[in-house]
Every structure is written in C-alpha cells, then in structure tokens.
Amino acid sequence: xxxxxxxxxxxxxxxxxxxxxxxxxxxxxxxxxxxxxxxxxxxxxxxxxxxxxxxxxxxxxxxxxxxxxxxxxxxxxxxxxxxxxxxxxxxxxxxxxxxxxxxxxxxxxxxxxxxxxxxxxxxxxxxxxxxxxxxxxxxxxxxxxxxxxxxxxxxxxxxxxxxxxxxxxxxxxxxxxxxxxxxxxxxxxxxxxxxxxxxxxxxxxxxxxxxxxxxxxxxxxxxxxxxxxxxxxxxxxxxxxxxxxxxxxxxxxxxxxxxxxxxxxxxxxxxxxxxxxxxxxxxxxxxxxxxxxxxxxxxxxxxxxxxxxxxxxxxxxxxxxxxxxxxxxxxxxxxxxxxxxxxxxxxxxxxxxxxxxxxxxxxxxxxxxxxxxxxxxxxxxxxxxxxxxxxxxxxxxxxxxxxxxxxxxxxxxxxxxxxxxxxxxxxxxxxxxxxxxxxxxxxxxxxxxxxxxxxxxxxxxxxxxxxxxxxxxxxxxxxx
Amino acid sequence: xxxxxxxxxxxxxxxxxxxxxxxxxxxxxxxxxxxxxxxxxxxxxxxxxxxxxxxxxxxxxxxxxxxxxxxxxxxxxxxxxxxxxxxxxxxxxxxxxxxx
Numbered sequence: 001x002x003x004x005x006x007x008x009x010x011x012x013x014x015x016x017x018x019x020x021x022x023x024x025x026x027x028x029x030x031x032x033x034x035x036x037x038x039x040x041x042x043x044x045x046x047x048x049x050x051x052x053x054x055x056x057x058x059x060x061x062x063x064x065x066x067x068x069x070x071x072x073x074x075x076x077x078x079x080x081x082x083x084x085x086x087x088x089x090x091x092x093x094x095x096x097x098x099x100x101x102x103x104x105x106x107x108x109x110x111x112x113x114x115x116x117x118x119x120x121x122x123x124x125x126x127x128x129x130x131x132x133x134x135x136x137x138x139x140x141x142x143x144x145x146x147x148x149x150x151x152x153x154x155x156x157x158x159x160x161x162x163x164x165x166x167x168x169x170x171x172x173x174x175x176x177x178x179x180x181x182x183x184x185x186x187x188x189x190x191x192x193x194x195x196x197x198x199x200x201x202x203x204x205x206x207x208x209x210x211x212x213x214x215x216x217x218x219x220x221x222x223x224x225x226x227x228x229x230x231x232x233x234x235x236x237x238x239x240x241x242x243x244x245x246x247x248x249x250x251x252x253x254x255x256x257x258x259x260x261x262x263x264x265x266x267x268x269x270x271x272x273x274x275x276x277x278x279x280x281x282x283x284x285x286x287x288x289x290x291x292x293x294x295x296x297x298x299x300x301x302x303x304x305x306x307x308x309x310x311x312x313x314x315x316x317x318x319x320x321x322x323x324x325x326x327x328x329x330x331x332x333x334x335x336x337x338x339x340x341x342x343x344x345x346x347x348x349x350x351x352x353x354x355x356x357x358x359x360x361x362x363x364x365x366x367x368x369x370x371x372x373x374x375x376x377x378x379x380x381x382x383x384x385x386x387x388x389x390x391x392x393x394x395x396x397x398x399x400x401x402x403x404x405x406x407x408x409x410x411x412x413x414x415x416x417x418x419x420x421x422x423x424x425x426x427x428x429x430x431x432x433x434x435x436x437x438x439x440x441x442x443x444x445x446x447x448x449x450x451x452x453x454x455x456x457x458x459x460x461x462x463x464x465x466x467x468x469x470x471x472x473x474x475x476x477x478x479x480x
Numbered sequence: 481x482x483x484x485x486x487x488x489x490x491x492x493x494x495x496x497x498x499x500x501x502x503x504x505x506x507x508x509x510x511x512x513x514x515x516x517x518x519x520x521x522x523x524x525x526x527x528x529x530x531x532x533x534x535x536x537x538x539x540x541x542x543x544x545x546x547x548x549x550x551x552x553x554x555x556x557x558x559x560x561x562x563x564x565x566x567x568x569x570x571x572x573x574x575x576x577x578x579x580x
Contacts, residue, residue: 129548174522176525
C-alpha cells in the first residue's frame with residue numbers, strides 16, 4: 001500500500017475525512033445556525049468534485065487493482081457530487097420546517113455519497129459490496145430521520161430488511177463467483193473465463209445472484225417492492241437524493257460487472273436482463289397510472305426509468321454495441337438526475353406539513369398562484385415523459401438507439417409504448433396544475449427556488465445543447 | 481479433511497433456510513437473524529473455496545462480511561428499537577401505513 005494507492009481514491013478519501021470532521025464540527029454549531037453545517041457539506045462536495053475532475057480518470061488502478069480511476073468513474077463521481085449538493089440544497093429549508101434540524105443529516109449524506117463514488121471506482125466484487133453497504137447504511141438511518149413519525153420508521157424498517165436481504169444474495173453471489181474463478185477481481189474473473197479455467201455453470205449462478213443484489217439497488221421489477229413504500233415514507237429531500245444516488249451507483253456497478261466480467265456469459269445472462277428490463281418498464285408505468293400520491297407516483301416513475309436504462313444494459317455482451325450502450329446509460333443517468341431533482345424540489349416546495357400537500361389533487365391551482373413553479377414542474381414532467389426539447393427526450397433516444405443497434409428491436413418498441421403510457425400520468429399533474437381550480441400552497445425558500453430554477457434550466461439546456469455532454473459520456477466508456 | 485462438496489452443500493442448505501426464514505417469519509428480529517444466517521452461509525462458502533484453492537483471499541473476504549454485518553446490525557437494531565418504542569411491536573404484519 002503506497003501513497004499512489006491513496007491518490008487513486010483521492011476524492012473518496014477527501015470526502016470521508018471531510019464528513020468525519022463535519023461530524024465533530026457540528027457539535028459546536030448552535031441549533032439556530034445549522035445552515036453552516038449545510039454550507040460545509042456543500043463545500044466538501046465541491047472540493048470532492050474538484051478532486052474528481054482534476055484527477056480526470058488518469059490515476060489508473062490502485063490497491064492491487066481493487067479500485068480503478070478511469071473516465072467512467074470520473075463522469076459518475078462528478079454526477080454524484082452534484083447530486084449530493086442538490087440533496088443538501090433541497091433538505092436545508094425542509095428540515096427547519098419539519099422541526100428536525102439535526103446536523104447529522106448532512107454528515108450521513110456525505111458518507112452515503114462517498115459510498116456511491118467508491119462504487120463507481122470499484123474493480124473488485126468485495127469493494128463493490130463494501131461500497132454498497134457504505135451507501136446503504138447511512139440511507140437506512142436517514143430514512144428514519146423523521147422519527148418518531150410512524151411512516152418514516154416503517155419505511156426505514158422495510159428498506160433495512162429488504163436491503164440486507166438483497167445484500168446477502170449479493171455476498172453469496174460473490175462467494176460463488178470466487179469459487180468459479182478463484183478471483184473476486186473483475187479483471188481476474190475475465191481472465192479466468194478467457195483461459196477456460198472458470199466453472200461456467202457456477203459463474204452464471206453467481207452472476208445471477210449478483211444481478212438480484214444490484215437489481216434491488218436500482219429498483220428493477222421484481223425486486224422493486226420496497227421502492228414506493230420507502231420513497232413515500234422517507235423525508236422528501238432524502239427521497240430525491242436516494243432516487244438518484246442509489247440508482248447511479250447501482251448502474252455503475254451493474255455496467256462494470258456485466259460489461260467487463262461477464263461478456264462471455266451473454267447467452268446466459270442477457271435473457272435475464274432482457275426480462276428484467278421488460279418487466280420493469282411495464283410494471284413501473286402501469287402501477288404509476290393508478291397513484292394519487294405524488295411521492296408514490298414518482299417512485300413508480302423511477303422504477304420505469306430504471307427499466308428504460310436496463311434496455312440499453314441488455315446490449316452488454318455485444319462487443320460492438322456495448323460502448324454506445326454504456327455511453328447512453330451514463331447520459332441518461334445525468335438526464336434522470338437533473339429532471340428528478342427538479343421534480344422533487346417542487347414536491348418539497350408544495351409539501352407543507354407531514355403528509356399534507358402530497359396528493360396530486362393538492363397541485364390544483366398551482367399554475368395560477370405560483371406560475372414559475374408550475375412552469376418548472378411542467379418542464380420536468382415533459383422531460384420524464386420524453387418529449388422534446390428536454391433532456392429526457394434525448395436520453396431516451398440514445399437508450400433506444402443503443403438497443404436497436406444491438407438488435408433488440410422488440411424491447412425498444414415496448415420501451416416507446418411504455419413511454420407513451422407514461423405521458424398520461426405525467427400530464428395528469430400538468431392538467432391538475434393549470435386546469436383545476438384550487439388553492440395550492442407552496443413554500444418560497446430562496447435555496448429551494450434556486451434548486452428548481454437550476455434544474456429546470458439544465459433540463460432544457462441539456463436537451464438542446466447535447467453534443468458536448470454526450471461526447472464526455474462517450475469518452476467515459478469502459479475498458480479493462 | 482472434510483470434502484469441499486460437503487461444505488458447499490451445507491452452505492447452500494444454510495442459505496436456503498435463511499431465505500425461507502426471511503419469507504416465512506413475521507417478527508422483524510427473527511427475519512434479521514435469518515438474514516445473518518444467509519451471510520454466514522456465504523462466509524462458509526468463501527472459506528470452503530479458499531481451503532480448496534489453498535488461497536487466503538477467500539478467508540479475508542469473510543472478515544469484510546463480518547464487519548459489514550456488525551455495522552448493519554447496529555443500525556438495524558436501532559431502527560427496531562425506535563419502532564418498538566412507538567408501536568410496542570416489531571411484527572411486520574402491523575406495518576401497513578404505507579401501501580398502494
């Protein structure tokens with residue numbers, strides 16, 4: 001273990017050190033001035049963002065190939081640092097308003113971001129497992145942050161039990177892969193398969209169990225049951241962060257493991273991913289149709305979006321189509337992050353007390369009383385539905401094109417049809433805001449408004465100026 | 481020395497008992513015990529493979545799994561205790577405020 005090993009992990013190390021220091025510093029911040037804790041958390045994330053971008057993926061492998069700093073990791077680290085900052089921005093006013101001003105919120109959020117970033121860099125299944133737990137355990141605590149409110153506690157218990165259940169599948173999967181290839185490193189697994197030393201039946205079984213564990217994290221059907229309950233019960237700003245961060249990290253690990261370690265198992269694992277993608281799109285969209293609560297609706301919508309991304313992941317085994325598919329997923333993760341934070345920021349603004357202002361019917365009249373907020377929400381809904389000129393449209397275009405290039409025409413058609421169905425429930429929010437009479441209330445906190453404005457502008461801007469960002473994603477594709 | 485296959489069979493049986501326990505039992509604490517059983521089944525598989533290969537890395541993996549399980553149990557029990565304080569029960573069938 002040398003200094004250069006730590007240099008490969010510089011952003012993560014910096015973030016963990018910063019978070020630990022913040023945990024201490026927080027003791028001296030008086031309760032009335034917890035804004036400082038939020039400010040310091042954002043500062044730490046900005047620093048991490050700087051380190052990640054400065055590193056630029058050039059640091060190579062560290063810790064005997066257990067972590068690797070490449071363009072793929074840099075892209076996701078930058079995205080995760082931004083997500084963390086938006087998560088803090090949304091939480092600041094909400095925590096004050098809901099009477100749960102505690103500085104640990106920001107510290108735990110930073111630890112979770114560190115876990116997600118480590119997941120993007122992990123090149124060893126054990127490191128992926130450790131990163132998975134580092135990101136999950138703070139999220140379990142944060143879900144219960146509103147205690148003693150019953151919904152939050154219930155959501156936390158469900159999340160914890162199902163998360164631990166899925167992690168156990170993941171660990172057993174690692175054990176089987178280790179048994180099949182004598183290695184837990186992605187490069188070692190690939191080498192064992194290439195030289196014919198691997199026990200392919202055992203490897204495929206292990207790979208299937210790994211899919212269960214990661215499918216849970218990205219909320220793919222049939223491992224999605226926890227999602228609506230946890231998203232509804234958790235504090236709204238946390239849900240926004242969890243919906244983006246856990247998904248980004250889950251897809252990072254999924255892509256790295258499938259594309260680099262299991263390409264030769266394509267004939268055995270690709271049909272499973274194909275079925276997951278299909279089920280996730282169909283079930284997510286159909287279930288979202290029936291929801292009256294906006295948090296549950298957005299939860300099912302996040303399941304549906306995981307399904308769209310899985311459509312491109314199916315192409316992992318095809319050496320020609322895989323790079324474009326990885327780039328498409330990376331770009332879509334960015335599109336999803338921007339849109340998702342915006343939509344949740346509006347939800348946070350409209351929520352006024354516990355469980356109040358969370359039904360879609362509560363948005364009636366928002367278009368008249370808060371025209372800017374309603375306009376922003378319309379932009380986010382259009383982006384979710386995949387209607388131009390928003391980033392959601394471009395993202396979906398790349399995803400489905402990747403699937404078509406790999407020859408999965410049927411899946412791409414189902415994806416387009418599912419998006420058509422989704423227009424119904426997204427537009428229901430828009431019509432409620434503009435065409436129903438009502439007295440919608442919204443909180444006008446400056447930081448929250450800044451978050452809404454930034455994400456709305458980014459949603460439109462990235463939908464028009466696509467090329468530079470997509471080129472960045474293309475350069476960030478995976479190689480051994 | 482015990483043949484590797486026996487150890488792997490035992491590990492698979494433990495894992496299946498764990499899965500069945502999670503699906504069948506209704507007490508959150510017992511469910512968590514079943515999850516721990518699944519983790520230990522994985523540990524046994526790691527050790528069995530490592531012994532068969534004559535390598536150390538599988539045995540070291542067990543330490544990571546044990547550490548993570550300990551961290552998880554600390555958070556999990558804290559959540560269980562809070563729930564027990566508000567509702568006087570950790571039966572998961574009584575947790576139905578969130579549904580739809």
